[in-house]
Amino acid sequence: MDDQTCSVQDSSDMSISSDDDGIEHQKKSSLELEEDQSATQADVLLEDPELGMTFDTENDVREYYKNYAKAKGFGVTRRSSNRDENGELRYLTICCSRHGKTESNSRNILKPKPTAGLGCKAKVNIVRGPEGKFHISTVILDHNHTLSPHKSRLFRCNKRLDYSVKRRLELNDRAGIRVNKNFNSLVVAADGHENLTFGEKECRNYLEKTRRLKLGSGDAEAVRNYFMKMQSDNPNFFSVMDLDDESRLRNVFWADARSRAVYDSFDDVITFDTTYLVNKYDMPFACFVGVNHHGQSVLLGCALLSNEDTPTFVWLFEAWLACMSNRQPKAIVTDQAKAIQNAVEKVFPDARYRWCLWHIMKKLPEKLGGYDEYEYIKTAIGKAVYDSLTIKDFEDSWMGMLERYNIADNEWLKGLYENRHRWVPAFVKDAFWAGMSTTQRSESMHAFFDGYVNAKTTLKHFTIQYENALRDKVEKEILADFNSFNSTIPRITHFDIEKQFQSVYTNSKFKEFQEELTNIMYCDRNFIQKEGAVETYKIVEDVLIDKEEGWRKDYVYHVYFNVEEFEVKCSCRHFEFRGIICTHVLCVLTHKKIKQVPSQYILDRWRKNVKRKHNFIRCTYGGMEDTPVAKRFDKLCNFFFPLAETGSMSEESCNDLIEQLRNLKIKPSGNSSSENSNEHLGTEEGGAPSIGETSKTILSPIAVRCAGRPPSLRK
Structure with missing residues (x-):
């Protein structure tokens, strides 16, 4: 160990004296040192395969050679095998994953696909003896390529998802978390990619398989x-x-x-x-x-x-x-x-x-952009559409716009005018939307x-x-x-009308009412006349058009108030359109010191205390069911979490808890393997439910x- 330390120190000294070449030599030496250390550890932990080595089960053979290959730095794959009529293994060949041919199977020879094949001969042959045990009959250890223990985790044979990872992936996927963020959470929890036995591709493949199993192929x-x-x-x-x-x-x-x-x-x-x-x-x-x-x-x-x-x-x-x-x-x-x-x-x-309306107005550049006076035409159309309170106002503005810019022959505008009752606000604001x-x-x-x-x-x-x-x-x-x-939401005025709406409307709709009430300060009210029981008021509202530029404009509205029947209407038709009393009506009602408005001006659809049937119906019925395996897994995890939290308080308590868990010597039940093979996380055997299935696909x-x-x- 001291010699290795000295070697690293010498390399470091060389990097100082020889600049870039030394730095490169230092990196290379450090990497080789780590590779050698890993190889040394592998030799200690796993002995090289030898002729005659005996194993009790087929799985023992596979696990031994896979772990040996992982420690040495190469991947393994099954090359060939043979089983008897009872399904018992006769012989098995496990070889290096780079045993195949180097030729690409791509159809386009100018764009060959990468291949791992190098014709490597390293392999072991296993045969089953008369007593039922498995013996190594052939061993070839030499490889024709470089080995790298640090890259072993990236070989396909070493990639696996354990049960806890699968469960976490499924729950996060069910919650709508995208796969890349789902995987990143696992990377953070493991403190780096190098501590994981899988990659993002494996997570994607597993989730796609799970979805397919849940719902069928x-x-x-x-x-x-x-x-x-x-x-x-x-x-x-x-x-x-x-x-x-x-x-x-x-x-x-x-x-x-x-x-x-x-x-x-x-x-x-x-x-x-x-x-x-x-x-x-x-x-x-x-x-x-x-x-x-x-x-x-x-x-x-x-x-x-x-x-x-x-x-x-x-x-x-x-x-x-x-x-x-x-x-x-x-x-x-x-x-x-x-x-x-x-x-x-x-x-x-x-x-x-x-x-x-938005779909129509967004087509203006496409339909009218070819005119030289397009900007003026667009402004004129916007004024006719948005500023016209009555049908007559729109008709006058529209016809004036067509005549002024000589565009009466435009087919698109003709079609819009013929269907004006379907989109112009002046034609549709008499209904509730x-x-x-x-x-x-x-x-x-x-x-x-x-x-x-x-x-x-x-x-x-x-x-x-x-x-x-x-x-x-x-x-x-x-x-x-x-x-x-x-x-x-607290009241902003002392008007009794505000208190009335505060008590019945939902918070969001009461906020809208408050905005209308606040805008009274920008209104100028003038009494015009009274005919019978109907009083007419002229309301001039100072509206801020552009906050940054400070553009303002006066809009004139008329409010009609029937004193005897308590019927009130405004030319803006805000209540008919939105179901919220407008600023102009409130300007009149507050002036007349009205304390309560009749029930027809308080819509039930905005009330907060109305019992609605859908509130008693759950929104979903499927997707949350789990298999018995998943339920038991979650149950055990919930039980272990408090223990883990207590054990993590100190190093001593952590080691004590680990020792106690080891002493439990829990052995899997006899039917666990078969159960796990039939039950899948999030799905039952057979895939999707088959209620009422018909024979026709x-x-x-x-x-x-x-x-x-x-x-x-x-x-």
């Missing part, structure tokens, strides 16, 4: 079996699968029991959107989204579609309508797609239908799922990740319910091209 069959399992847990789970003539999956729709119950409370307005490609089949993820009492997005069902034509949307809307007990929504917002419009008009004839003017609710739901699924997500895995995302969404609603129940969908995000954004 075929995507379409797996989804069907998954839906059957969900429905067996709760009969209110709803799913429909659309197949073509070849029994290939085209479209699938499902909604859990809680989503169906949510629609009972919030069926007044929904949005529908299909612009998000979610899996490897490029099937758009279409979702129905509503708004709950906190103003949060709630999922009312979703689908994966293989096409975006009118028949497909008709099929989907009819499936969703059947799921919701044939109760049509009062209002629906979609994008401008003609296929969706045709389907809505056919399936939801009684619903108030409008287009997403819960404040939605775009499909941003659907898009926010897509953003929510972004943390759980991606373009490589398989169809069978998507259904599980859908559950994880939905569970998280429901927890956010429960937390908002608790905050509204457990806390109160459902084929997975074909990857298709469809409308949605441009290719650059899909990536």
